[in-house]
Amino acid sequence: MSSNEKKTFNHIPLSVLDLAPINVGSNAEQSFKNSVELAQHVEKLCFNRYWLAEHHNMPGIASSATSVIIGHIAGATNHIRVGSGGIMLPNHAPLVIAEQFGTLESLYPGRIDLGLGRAPGSDQATAYALRRTLQSTGDDFPAQVEELESFFDQGLAGRVRAFPGEGLEIPLWLLGSSGFSAKLAAEKGLPFSFASHFSNDYTLPAMQIYHQHFKPSKVLKEPYAMLGVNVIAADTDERAKWLATSQQQQMFDLMRGMPKQFQPPIDDLNATWTMREQATFEEKLASTSTIVGSPETVKRKLESFIKDTRANEIIINSHIFHQEDRLRSYELVAEMMD
Numbered sequence: 001m002s003s004n005e006k007k008t009f010n011h012i013p014l015s016v017l018d019l020a021p022i023n024v025g026s027n028a029e030q031s032f033k034n035s036v037e038l039a040q041h042v043e044k045l046c047f048n049r050y051w052l053a054e055h056h057n058m059p060g061i062a063s064s065a066t067s068v069i070i071g072h073i074a075g076a077t078n079h080i081r082v083g084s085g086g087i088m089l090p091n092h093a094p095l096v097i098a099e100q101f102g103t104l105e106s107l108y109p110g111r112i113d114l115g116l117g118r119a120p121g122s123d124q125a126t127a128y129a130l131r132r133t134l135q136s137t138g139d140d141f142p143a144q145v146e147e148l149e150s151f152f153d154q155g156l157a158g159r160v161r162a163f164p165g166e167g168l169e170i171p172l173w174l175l176g177s178s179g180f181s182a183k184l185a186a187e188k189g190l191p192f193s194f195a196s197h198f199s200n201d202y203t204l205p206a207m208q209i210y211h212q213h214f215k216p217s218k219v220l221k222e223p224y225a226m227l228g229v230n231v232i233a234a235d236t237d238e239r240a241k242w243l244a245t246s247q248q249q250q251m252f253d254l255m256r257g258m259p260k261q262f263q264p265p266i267d268d269l270n271a272t273w274t275m276r277e278q279a280t281f282e283e284k285l286a287s288t289s290t291i292v293g294s295p296e297t298v299k300r301k302l303e304s305f306i307k308d309t310r311a312n313e314i315i316i317n318s319h320i321f322h323q324e325d326r327l328r329s330y331e332l333v334a335e336m337m338d
Contacts, residue, residue, distance in 0.1 A: 009314070050073060223312075
């Protein structure tokens with residue numbers, strides 16, 4: 001099997017979202033080694049693209065310098081598309097992002113995606129440390145996107161130009177967890193990636209907005225939406241549910257305002273979580289965008305999610321503590337592709 005062979009699940013591509021977890025007792029160096037191993041693994045399994053996300057001030061996530069790690073992953077792979085899911089544009093000068101991604105596209109032609117979000121990817125204090133101001137509320141995101149686009153467009157070149165960047169065709173995606181970016185992506189005729197893996201309740205409304213407001217562009221003639229799904233696959237439902245307790249611990253830590261390094265799975269939920277937290281865990285497992293189970297369970301629920309949402313592509317986050325279990329989860333999903 002060729003590593004650049006195209007494979008699909010129910011006729012749509014599957015991709016990978018890597019949050020570059022830092023396990024408890026480990027460090028960023030090991031996280032990046034794990035990411036390279038995972039990227040090489042999913043490339044051989046014929047996944048479509050590999051995205052990394054910008055997060056700051058989070059001890060359990062290593063991908064804060066997102067464009068740097070994108071270059072590292074692209075350099076360690078051969079064919080798979082690599083990109084940002086996403087770059088939080090309000091944290092940056094659009095010129096800098098144009099230059100960084102112009103550099104990446106020049107190094108790895110035809111393989112780089114630029115996904116853009118408008119959230120800070122952090123708390124307010126961190127947002128201030130990044131931006132030196134708290135004046136940006138995200139409302140100027142459309143203007144920032146337009147400025148960024150102008151740096152790539154030779155026809156719009158002004159006094160300040162992006163080298164490398166100008167004249168390069170780097171696919172722009174808008175990311176969101178609400179209707180704001182769905183509408184903007186539709187009006188601009190851009191592909192849209194919705195964070196249904198943590199904002200499931202807004203998935204269908206956002207998709208409706210995107211389809212209703214879509215205007216064809218030189219980039220897209222028809223809407224193209226990629227949706228995020230948490231998938232934890234294992235040989236049995238019981239083992240998958242146990243593996244899922246790591247991701248749930250991370251969610252609870254964030255809810256408490258105490259982010260930590262990524263924790264191993266736990267056996268006794270009663271000893272660790274309150275009754276309310278256990279109920280939240282069960283509710284999360286019932287969410288259509290969090291799919292935990294054996295191959296049979298995962299296949300059935302993923303097919304149902306695609307049918308209900310009209311997704312054109314799925315990007316899978318498998319946030320699993322042990323590297324071998326993480327690799328195995330993607331392997332089990334790949335066995336469902338043809």
